[in-house]
Amino acid sequence: INAEYGKQWYQRRVRAMAQMAMTQTSSSATGKKKKKNNWTEHTSPDGRTYYYNNETKQSLWSKPDELKTPAERILSKCPWKEHKHAETAKVYFYNSDTKESTWTEPEDFTKMKEDIKKLEDKPESEDEESDSDKET
Numbered sequence: 001i002n003a004e005y006g007k008q009w010y011q012r013r014v015r016a017m018a019q020m021a022m023t024q025t026s027s028s029a030t031g032k033k034k035k036k037n038n039w040t041e042h043t044s045p046d047g048r049t050y051y052y053n054n055e056t057k058q059s060l061w062s063k064p065d066e067l068k069t070p071a072e073r074i075l076s077k078c079p080w081k082e083h084k085h086a087e088t089a090k091v092y093f094y095n096s097d098t099k100e101s102t103w104t105e106p107e108d109f110t111k112m113k114e115d116i117k118k119l120e121d122k123p124e125s126e127d128e129e130s131d132s133d134k135e136t
Contacts, residue, residue: 038054038056039051039052039053039054039067040052048061049061051063051064070119071116071119074112074115075112078112079097079098079108080106080108080109081096093106093109
């Protein structure tokens with residue numbers, strides 16, 4: 001039993017080292033390096049949130065991509081946004097590209113919500129589990 005456990009441990013270790021090497025090779029081949037995040041979140045005197053980049057000295061009212069969650073990144077790519085009418089509080093949708101508005105949820109917006117739901121429903125360890133399934 002101990003010899004079998006040792007063999008499995010060794011095989012997992014070799015695979016992990018190979019994956020690390022492949023990741024490093026592919027990132028260096030594409031020239032991609034992990035960016036240092038220089039953005040910090042602050043609150044203005046009137047209570048609004050803004051973001052400041054220590055390196056570029058740039059300020060933004062909108063959250064920079066480097067601070068967004070994967071779901072927020074998906075949401076920001078969709079031109080349709082959900083709003084509430086000021087007087088009636090009824091939900092409507094506005095497309096910032098086409099300047100179109102509608103009371104019914106657009107298909108693109110529905111698909112984006114489904115993509116976000118899939119992303120949020122995916123367990124963080126799903127990739128690790130599928131790798132361990134391959135080992136046995």
